[in-house]
Amino acid sequence: MFLHRKELAYEVKVDDPNPVFARMLQQAIGGVEGEMRVMNQYLFQAWSSRGPERYRDMLLHTGTEEIGHIEMLATAVAMNLDGAPTSVKEEAAINPVVAAKMGGQDPRHLLSAGLGATASDSNGVPFSGSWVIATGNIASDMFANVHAEASGRLLATRLYEATDDAGMKDMLSFLIARDTMHQNQWLAVLEELKSPVPVPNDFPEDKQNQDFAYTFLRHSEGAVPSDARWTSGKSVDGRGEFSEEEGRPLGSVPNLAPAPPEVHDGLEATSNGGGVIHKVKDAVKN
C-alpha cells in the first residue's frame, strides 16, 4: 500500500510562467519518455515479480519515487499556466510574444483542464498503457528501464536548455540527477546478473539456429567498416564469434492455398462474363 506526504519531493518554483513551456513539460508527464511510464513500468514489474526479493523491493522503492516526480511536474505545469492567454481575440495577438504563446500552447490546458496538467504528452496525445513494459524477464526489463531513464534524462536536458527560468532549471537539475542514478542502478542489476545476454539467457543453444546467431547480415550496399566491433571478434555476450555475410533468401517463394468460398476473394466468375480475370483465375497456382 502507499502513503503520501504533503511536501513535494523537490522544490518547484516558476519565476516567469510560460504556457509554451507548460506544453513542453507535458512530454515529461504523459509522453513515452515520461514519468507516468516509468512509474507504472517499475511498479508493474514489481507486482509481477516472482523473485528475487532484492529486485522486487528495488523496483518498489523507485517506482514509488516516480509518483512524486509526476506530482512535481504536474505542479510545474499548473504554475507555468498562470496568466496564460484564455482567449483568441485578435487584438491580443498584436504582440509577437503573445502570438507565439497563443500559437504554441496546448488548447486543452485551458479548455479541458482549467489551467492544469493533463495525462498527455506535449502534443496532447494521451498516455498509453502500451508503453508500460513488464516482461517477466529481469534482464529484458532492466534494458527497458535503462532506456526509459536514458530517454527521460535526454528529455530533461533538452527541457533544461529550452528555458531560462531559474526555478525550472533547478527542478530539472534534480530530475536529471535522479535519472543518472536510475540508469546506474538498473545497470547495476545487469552487472549482478553476470551474463544476461542474449536475453533470455536460458534458451537452449541447440534449439537456436546457430548458423545465424552471430552473423551480421548485410541488406544494404557497401562494405562494413573494417574496424567494426560487430563483424569480427568475440561476440559481446561471449558465446560466439562475429562474422558477416550478404543477406540472401533462405526460403522459397511463398504460395498460399486458395481462399475458401466464404471469404469472397473477389475472383469468382460474374454474370457479366469473364475477361482477363478469368484467364488469371485459371492460372492461379494450386
Place this chain on the structure above:
Amino acid sequence: MFLHRKELAYEVKVDDPNPVFARMLQQAIGGVEGEMRVMNQYLFQAWSSRGPERYRDMLLHTGTEEIGHIEMLATAVAMNLDGAPTSVKEEAAINPVVAAKMGGQDPRHLLSAGLGATASDSNGVPFSGSWVIATGNIASDMFANVHAEASGRLLATRLYEATDDAGMKDMLSFLIARDTMHQNQWLAVLEELKSPVPVPNDFPEDKQNQDFAYTFLRHSEGAVPSDARWTSGKSVDGRGEFSEEEGRPLGSVPNLAPAPPEVHDGLEATSNGGGVIHKVKDAVKN
C-alpha cells in the same frame, strides 16, 4: 530506396495449421515486441541520423532485414489460418478442440482480413507509431534497441514452446538466432561508445544536482540488501560513488494561485446562498 526479392528470408512451413497460434503470432508482427516496431525503429533512427555513417549504415542493413521478418510472420499467420473455423454455428463446437479454436482465434482474421494477417497484436490492438523510438541520441537508441531485441527474443522463445509444429519451430529457431545477433550488435555499438552513460553523456556535471546523482533513495520499507551493487562502491558509469538514504521531501507543500474567473472553478457564490463552501472559499490561501 528499397528492393524486394520474391523468396522469403527463411523458409516458412506450417504442418498443422492452428488459428489460435495464428493469433499468437500477431504479437510478433504488430505487438510492442514485434517486427513492425523494430523495422520502423531502426529505419527512423537511420533516417534521422546526423552521423556517424557507420551507425547509420548499420541501422539501414538491419532495419531492411526486419521487413523480411514481417513478411515471414505474415505468411505464417496466413498458413495457420488454413481451415480455420469460419462460423460460430453451435454444432461445430461439440469437439473441445474446435471449441478452443472458436474461442481463441482472432475474429478479425476472418471478418476483416479474409484469413490473413493484420497490422495488430495478439489482442487485435493496432500497431502504434508511438512505439517507434528514435531519439537522436545514439546511446539512448542503442539501449532501446537492445531491449527491443530482448523482448522480441523472449516472445519468440515463448512462441517456440507454445507450439509443437515442426515448421513453426524451425522458423522461430531462425528468428531467435537473429535476435541473438541483433542484441549483440547494438551492444557492440555501446562498447564502441566507451562511456555512453549516463545518457546523454555530455550534459555538464555542474548543472546536474550532484547531491542526488548517485544516491539510492528508499521510498519503501526495509533495509536494502547489504551486498547490493547499487548502494555502495563506484557507480557503473564510473563517475560517482553509490550511496543510499531514506527518501524525504526536499520541497514545500505546493500552493497554486487561484483560478481566474473564466476558468469557472465551481467555487463562486450561488443564488441559493452559501454553506460550507463559502467558509471554504474564504479560507483559500493566496
Place this chain on the structure above:
Amino acid sequence: MFLHRKELAYEVKVDDPNPVFARMLQQAIGGVEGEMRVMNQYLFQAWSSRGPERYRDMLLHTGTEEIGHIEMLATAVAMNLDGAPTSVKEEAAINPVVAAKMGGQDPRHLLSAGLGATASDSNGVPFSGSWVIATGNIASDMFANVHAEASGRLLATRLYEATDDAGMKDMLSFLIARDTMHQNQWLAVLEELKSPVPVPNDFPEDKQNQDFAYTFLRHSEGAVPSDARWTSGKSVDGRGEFSEEEGRPLGSVPNLAPAPPEVHDGLEATSNGGGVIHKVKDAVKN
C-alpha cells in the same frame, strides 16, 4: 511525495487460479472503470487544484489509496495465472475446461508479461490517459468521480458473481466497500457545494439562452410520460421551471463559401470536357 509499505492494503488470496478470471480482472486495473483511472483522476485533480485545501487534501488521500488497489489487483492477476496453459498444442484442448481457458485467456499474459498483469483492460486495450478527468471545476470533477466509483463498483459486483473463488470474493468484498465509501465522499462534497448545478454555476444567466435552458426537446416520437419529473415542475437545480416542446429547427440551411483553389475540391473542369458536373458547378450557390 509518496511512500510504500510492503504489505498489501488488503489480503489477496486465490484458491483456484483461473486465467480467464485473470483476464476479467484486467478490466479493474486498466479498463475505463478501473483503478488506474481513478488513481490518476484523483491525483491529477489534486495536483491542479487551486483551492480549497480541504478538497485538494481529500483527493490526495484517496488517490493514494487507489495505487494500493492497483497493487492488489495486479497481484491477483499474477496469482490467477499460476498454472495457466502456456501452449496451444492441440492435445491439451481435449478437456473442455482447458479448451475454455485456452480460448478465453489473454495471450499477452503469457507472451508479453510472462504470467503477470498488464496496463490494459480485459480485451488487452491499453489504459488511456484520455480517461483521466480533471477539469479544474470542482463540481464537474465530483460528478466524474461519483460515476467512476459507480461504474467501478458495478464492475466489482459483476466480478464477484463471476467467480466462486473464496479468496477473490473476499478481496472484491473489500473493494466493493471502498467504492461505497468513495461514492459517498464525492457526494458529500457536492452536498457542501450547496448549489453546484448547473455546472459551472457561475456563468451569468443573461448570457445563457434562457428560452431553452429548462425545456425538454422531443426529437423522437410519442408523448412523454405524464408523471415525468423532467417536463414540469421546478427544475432540479432550483433555478427554472421545466417545460417540454417538439424539437424544431431554429437555424437556417447552412451554406458554406466555395473552397479556394488550393483545396482542390474536385469540381474543376477537366481536359475531358464537361457533363453533369458542369451544370452542377454552375448551380453551386454563392
Place this chain on the structure above:
Amino acid sequence: MFLHRKELAYEVKVDDPNPVFARMLQQAIGGVEGEMRVMNQYLFQAWSSRGPERYRDMLLHTGTEEIGHIEMLATAVAMNLDGAPTSVKEEAAINPVVAAKMGGQDPRHLLSAGLGATASDSNGVPFSGSWVIATGNIASDMFANVHAEASGRLLATRLYEATDDAGMKDMLSFLIARDTMHQNQWLAVLEELKSPVPVPNDFPEDKQNQDFAYTFLRHSEGAVPSDARWTSGKSVDGRGEFSEEEGRPLGSVPNLAPAPPEVHDGLEATSNGGGVIHKVKDAVKN
C-alpha cells in the same frame, strides 16, 4: 430509425472567421467533453436499455438532439476556416496576427479536411469509442451523463469567453442552455430512482465488507477538517455512518510462486558461471 431536416437546430453565423477558434471548437466535436461522445453515449444507453421505456425513450430524444449539435459545430468549424492561411511561406508571417494563426491552427484542417471539421479534439486526437459509457445500470449511466453535460457546459463557457465573435457567442449561448437542461433532466432521473446510491444499489450488504464501507481512510498527512461532511454523520446514501481512520495494511506481503521455465525469467545459471545472482536465486522464497 432516423430522419434529417435540412435546417440547423440553431443558427450558426461567424462574423470574423478565426482558424485558431476553429481548432478550439474541435474540442466540442470530437473531444472527451464533446458532442460525439454524448450523442453516442445516450444512444448506446438507449439501445442497450432493457427497460423501463420512459428512460429508454428519454435517451433517444436527447441522443438524437445531440447529432444536430455536432452538425452545428462542424458547420461552425468550416465557417471559421474561411480565409485561413493555406501556406507556411515566411512572408505571410510578418504580421503577428497571421503568425499566431499559422502557429495555432490545426494543420489537418487544411491538409486532411480541405478546410472542414474532423472527428478529433482540439489537438487532433481522434474521437475514441472508449469514451462512450453505457453500463447497463441506469444510475451509473445517469451520473456519467450529468458529468458529460457538466464538462460539456464548462467547455462551452470557456469557448464563449475565448471569442468576441457575436455569432459564435450566440450559438454557444444556446448550447450552454441545452447543457443546463440536460444536466437537470439526468438529475431528475436520479431523483425518481429515490435511492440510487451506492451504485449498484441492490448488492447485498452482507457480501460487502461493512467495516470499510463508510470509513474515510487517510493515506496522506494531517488532520481532516473538523467540519468535513465525509468523516462523521450519516452517510449521503443514508445507509451508514461516516467515520475516519488512518490507512494501514490489512494484507500481507505478497509472495508469488516462481515462474515456470517456459516463461524465461532471466534467472537461470549461465555458461559464464554465477555471481550474485546465484546467491540471489538460492534465496528466492518458495
Place this chain on the structure above:
Amino acid sequence: MFLHRKELAYEVKVDDPNPVFARMLQQAIGGVEGEMRVMNQYLFQAWSSRGPERYRDMLLHTGTEEIGHIEMLATAVAMNLDGAPTSVKEEAAINPVVAAKMGGQDPRHLLSAGLGATASDSNGVPFSGSWVIATGNIASDMFANVHAEASGRLLATRLYEATDDAGMKDMLSFLIARDTMHQNQWLAVLEELKSPVPVPNDFPEDKQNQDFAYTFLRHSEGAVPSDARWTSGKSVDGRGEFSEEEGRPLGSVPNLAPAPPEVHDGLEATSNGGGVIHKVKDAVKN
C-alpha cells in the same frame, strides 16, 4: 437537425442467442468497416461540403440512414447476449459449446456494458475518429465511400455465412442489399464527375513530374505479365500512356547536417577518454 422514429429501420430478431456472434457483430458497429464509420464519414463530408448541393444532400440522406443501421446492430448484439454466461466458474465449462462461448465472448459485454453493445470492434478496440474520411475533395471521398461500402458488404456476407440463425440472416440480407445500393450510388457520383482521376483532377500537369506519372516502377524481381493492363496502352485516366521500367535511385545518398549541441547526440568526448567513437566522430562528413 435530426429526428428519430421508434421502429427500427428493418426487423431484428434473434432465434438462438449466441454471445460469440454478438462479439462478431461488434465489427459491424465499431470496426473500421462498420456503421459508425460510414455514418460519421458521410455526415462529416456533408457538413464540410462547400457544394454542390446535390452531393451534400445525398450524403445527408445516406449518413442519416446509417445511424439507423447502428441502432439495428446494437439491438442485435443485445439480443444475442440473452442468456450469455455471466461467470467463469469451471463447472460451467464442462460442455464444449459453453466452453467455446466462455472463451469466445467479449468479456466487456458483461463487465462494462451489462449485456449490451459497445462502441468497439470485435476485439474490443474502440471506434476511432481517425477512420472518418472527409477530405474536402468529392472524388477522393467517393472512392473512400465505395471502399467503405465494399468492405462493409464483405463483412456482412462473412457474418451471414458465420451464422445459421434465421433472424440474423434476414437482417444481414437487408444490410447487404443496402451496401449494394450505396456502392452504386457513390459510383454514380464518380460517373457524373466524368474525369475524376487522377485525384485531384485540377493540379496542373506541368507541375507534376510527367516522366514518372504513367510508369510502372518495378521494385521486386521478375517480369510483369505481358498482358498487364497497367504497363502498356492508354492510362485509365485517359491522360497518359502506360510504360514500365526498373526502379532505380534518382537521388543521392542523404547527408544531414550535424546535430546542434543542445540535441545531445551522444557522440561527445567523455571524461573516460576516447576510443573508436572519436575516430568515428572525426570522420563524420560535413
Place this chain on the structure above:
Amino acid sequence: MFLHRKELAYEVKVDDPNPVFARMLQQAIGGVEGEMRVMNQYLFQAWSSRGPERYRDMLLHTGTEEIGHIEMLATAVAMNLDGAPTSVKEEAAINPVVAAKMGGQDPRHLLSAGLGATASDSNGVPFSGSWVIATGNIASDMFANVHAEASGRLLATRLYEATDDAGMKDMLSFLIARDTMHQNQWLAVLEELKSPVPVPNDFPEDKQNQDFAYTFLRHSEGAVPSDARWTSGKSVDGRGEFSEEEGRPLGSVPNLAPAPPEVHDGLEATSNGGGVIHKVKDAVKN
C-alpha cells in the same frame, strides 16, 4: 526479403529549412493519408494474397517502392528542422517569423526526436495499424488503394502549394506523379476484374434482399435532383435498375428482455422504499 540502396529514390533538397513545414510533412509520413499506410497496406495485401500471382507481385513492387517514399519524407523532415528553435525563451519570439515557428512546430521534433522525423501525423498522433486495409478481397482492396492514393495525392498538392521552397516543390512534383500512376494502376486492376461491383461480387443475389438493393432511400427532406444518376436508370454495376423512395421503418419497436440480476441494472427496490421507479418497474414490458 528486402534490400536497400543507399541513394534516395528521388532527390531531396531543402533550400530554406522551415520547422512548420517539417510538421506538415509528417502528415505524409505517419498520417492516415501517408506513406506508412500505403506501404503497409500494399505489403499486407500481398502477403495475404491467395492468388493470382499477377496482383500479388504488383502489390510487392509498389509496396516496396513506398518504403523509399517514407525514407525521402523522413529525410525532408530532418532537413527542414535544421536551425529550428530549440528554446522557448521569450526574447527569441520578438520576431513574428520566429514566433510563428515557435508556435507552429511540433515540440516532439526537438524533445523526443532530436530534430528528426517521428512515426506520427502532423498533430503528433501516432501512426495506427488500424489504417492498414487488407480484406482478402481484391476488388475491395483496390478501391481502398485508389482512395489511399487519391487522398495521398491531394495531400501532396496541398503541401506543394503551402511552400515556396524549390527543393520541396521538386520532391513533391515527383511524389504527385507517382500517386497519379498508382491511382491508375489500381484502377487498371479493377478494369481487368470486369464486374467487380457490388463487392463481393459472388454473393448469391437470392440471399440479398433484392427489394432494397437498388433503391435510394431518402432520410432527409426535399426532392432528389431530377437528373440524379443514382435514382433512375440502370445501376452502375449493371445488375439492377435504380429507384428511389422515402425511408420508412420496416421493423418494429425493439423490446429487449429484462436484465438478469447479476447485471445490476439499478432498478431494484431499495431499503428507502419506492417512488416512481416502482411504478415504472411494474410497467416494464415482457
